[in-house]
Amino acid sequence: VIAKRNTEGDTLCNWLRSLPWDDEQRKRLPVILKDYAVGHAKQGHTIFWQFDYDGKLRTGKMMLYKKDGHRDHDTPGNFHWNHNLLHQAGRVNLEATPYKTCFFGLQMLSLAPHATINIVESEKTALLMAIAYGNHDQQLWMACGGLEMITRERLKPLIDQGRQIILYPDRDGIDKWKVKAEQMHYDRLT
Numbered sequence: 532v533i534a535k536r537n538t539e540g541d542t543l544c545n546w547l548r549s550l551p552w553d554d555e556q557r558k559r560l561p562v563i564l565k566d567y568a569v570g571h572a573k574q575g576h577t578i579f580w581q582f583d584y585d586g587k588l589r590t591g592k593m594m595l596y597k598k599d600g601h602r603d604h605d606t607p608g609n610f611h612w613n614h615n616l617l618h619q620a621g622r623v624n625l626e627a628t629p630y631k632t633c634f635f636g637l638q639m640l641s642l643a644p645h646a647t648i649n650i651v652e653s654e655k656t657a658l659l660m661a662i663a664y665g666n667h668d669q670q671l672w673m674a675c676g677g678l679e680m681i682t683r684e685r686l687k688p689l690i691d692q693g694r695q696i697i698l699y700p701d702r703d704g705i706d707k708w709k710v711k712a713e714q715m716h717y718d719r720l721t
Contacts, residue, residue, distance in 0.1 A: 538564055541571040543655065546600040548601065548621060552662065559665045563658060566667075579654040579674075582638040590614040590630050592654065592676065593680050598638055600655070634685060636661075636673035640692075643667045647695040650675055650686075678704045683715045 535632050544564060554561065557686035570578035576593035583589050591613035595603035603609050614630040617623040635654045647670045657674040664670065675681045681698065689696055700708040 537643055538569055538571045538577075539568075541577050542575070542598060543577040543594075543596040543600065544569065544571070546596065546598060547658065547662070556662050556665075560662050563665060566639060566642070567658060567661065568638065569658070574608075577611075578613065579635050581633050581635055583633050584637060584640070586641065589633055592632070592635070594654075596655075630677060632680075634673045634675055636671060639667065639671045639673070643669075643671055644720045646671045647697060648673060648689055649697050649699060650681065651699045652677055652680075652701050656699075656701075678707060680709055681708060686715065 533571075544560040547560060547564075559596050568580040568582070570580055570591065572578055572593055574593075576595055578591040578593050581589045582589045593611040593613060593616075596605055612630075614623060614625065617626060618625045634650065636657055646668060649660065649670055649672050651660065651672065653670070653673050654674040657672040660672040664672075675685065678701070681700075688695065698708055
């Protein structure tokens with residue numbers, strides 16, 4: 532997988548740039564794309580790089596988007612994990628080096644040690660919220676990567692840091708995340 536940080540040709544990033552942001556949001560947009568390490572694959576995928584709590588690269592979630600900002604579910608190969616592609620190419624051995632996904636945006640923790648952590652489902656939503664409401668000192672936006680991806684194991688390091696965490700599931704996930712929050716003895720679900 533050939534990836535680059537220059538997102539000028541990236542469909543999702545160009546859609547983000549086309550939105551009617553105010554001046555402050557427009558200034559924030561390139562900073563957010565850089566800070567969140569959004570990349571672009573030669574094959575046309577937007578890459579959401581995932582870094583762990585130590586700042587080490589874990590993997591990249593690669594997704595195709597349409598010009599209107601929606602996911603492209605129709606094109607074959609519209610979704611890949613970077614580590615799986617590297618394994619298929621014989622560049623990594625997944626048995627010797629197991630890969631675990633993590634929250635998108637964890638690398639932002641070191642920039643804001645006291646910020647509230649807002650967790651949403653999708654990486655696109657995390658970017659939109661960071662651009663729209665960005666204030667790294669007070670709040671960070673992260674994505675768990677899907678409805679089923681919010682777990683106590685993934686939240687535990689944030690809880691152990693004493694971080695305030697607010698969960699923002701998609702509309703169709705509110706009831707499911709309420710149950711999960713109760714099971715985790717967590718009460719901040721919006």
